Amino acid sequence: MMGFTWAQMNAWRKKTVLGLTLLVAAAPLAACGSNAANNGNTAEAQGASGETSAPAAVEITNVSYDPTRELYDAYNKLFQAHWKEKSGQDVGIIQSHGGSGKQARSVLEGNEADVVTLALEQDVAELEKGGLIEPGWVGEFDKQSSPYTSTIVFLVRKGNPKGIKDWDDIVKNGVEIITPNPKTSGGARWNFLAAWAYAQAHDGADEAKSTEFIKSLYNNVTVLDTGARGATTTFVENNQGDVLLAWENEAFLSIKEHPDDYEIVTPSISILAQPSVAVVDEIAKKRGTEKVSTEYLQYLYSDEAQKLAGENYYRPSNPDILAQFSDTFNLDLKLVTIDDDFGGWEAATEKFFADGAIFDQIYRK
């Protein structure tokens, strides 16, 4: 006789039921628990050295956004030398890049970042809301924790066939604009706000008129990509559109890669894009990396690091160093700021990007 007896079958069945009960009971725990395995998009260890617990070496993770890849590549080497000299310790830096909002979410959901260097103050503020960063982080470092800035410029095809000079040229009929969706791309919110600032300055701060202006601008948008890198690909590789609203540093990188195909047009007004940096207090405390993490961000303000930022097409926040790059950047450009002209990110989000707010309204038929 082969097979199981009924008693055996019943025992199995009981075990099965028990197992299932445990599983279902564990479900809420699993849902709430941190998923540390969900670790960033493109993490790469740099100069990983020894065990993290060894006092001679320490390791930190910097979760950043897409276009800072080249900058931090260079900066990490600079900082490793600086930290070695200062404390005698080797520091390994794990770098992670992706869309700013997505990166913030990954930290919120358990990606253990000691420091974050993101595109938007708001994304860092989400980490504060999540209890990972202590309130008051904006004042922790100079210049509202923005060691380098950028702005929004136009990237046009060589020779500027559509004669684009300023914002009012791109809303004309027949001009095709490529820009990412401000609802899915944090960076694209700067584009929107820069255009809004121009409209406000030219129609006597009339909101209805500015909304019309923005509406005609987005009517000319033929592809609304989900992220800044996607928009660049659409414009550069797939040859769509006449003008790309781009971060200045991204625009410079495109020019560097294809010097014969594109040129940069600086509008009369743009916005000071201030990427935010912060130590993720809870995680740094837990991992005992507070000191090195703080120094990592503090050192971004040093002359060497500021120069490095300039070389990577970010505007250094130190005015003296910025002046050294006057050949590269158009320093006459009038720049509005999120705090002075829009009342901070929270107010701007509420007014422009929340569900049903101005951005949604301009698409409503």
Next chain:
Amino acid sequence: MGQAKWVSSRHSRKKNRVIPGFGLSMGITISMLSLIVLIPLLSIFVVLSGVGPADFWKAISDPQAIAAYRVSLICALAAALVNALFGTILAWILVRYRFPGRRILDGLIELPFALPTAVAGIALTTLYSDNGWIGKLLAGIGIKVAYTPIGITIALIFIGIPFVVRAIQPVLEKLDGQYEEAATMLGASGWQTFRRVVFPEIRPALLTGFGLAFARGLGEYGSVIFIAGNIPYETQIVPLIIMSKLEQFNYGAATSIALIMIVFSFLTLFAINFIQSRLNHAAKGAE
């Protein structure tokens, strides 16, 4: 005596089933199913329990979301219909004809499964954009593919085709040629033979393939996102709306819309099962 013993042993064997390990395999199956399917689905309800009915309604009835349901449903449906037609032809060719390169073609069918969807999306966009190889030709006759609903449909056709082909192929392979011979000898034309003899045999498989391709199309994100223009009310698909809610840290609204997608998919699969059982019933009644 011997016969009685045989009967009793047969009887008990039946009780215990011929293949051992039912309890164990069932346990493993349900545990795996729980871990991979049920619990993640349940977590939707966990998140939703924190969303009030008013917020839920607001999220799912948002005009942009409704426009996106329309885009997703129409494109997925169009793609599934195209796949049903061409998938059947493709399966037919692969099974019924022998030609050089058949094995390679057969292997290529699975490429959409193997290729990362983002790669597929970027490749399709490059081909079908105004200055791409195929897009240039189509633009010449005034058809814009990339960044329009047509582009979305093409991406969905690409990812859905294996479902139909692989569902129909084995049925066609097993189909006995005698029935077709008999039909021909009884005077049926080629088309009649196909419609009356072959088609009823492959219909259940076709419906399954169609349903799978459709459901997959509703949820597809990676390949579509590159080829869709993502313009609100025009080329935004539902998964993009979910992503944009997440990007705004609005987990509640994202989950609400996700639930609607699950309901759509469920209704589709349910409807297909229903149609199938009706057809089976009708077929049995006819016998």
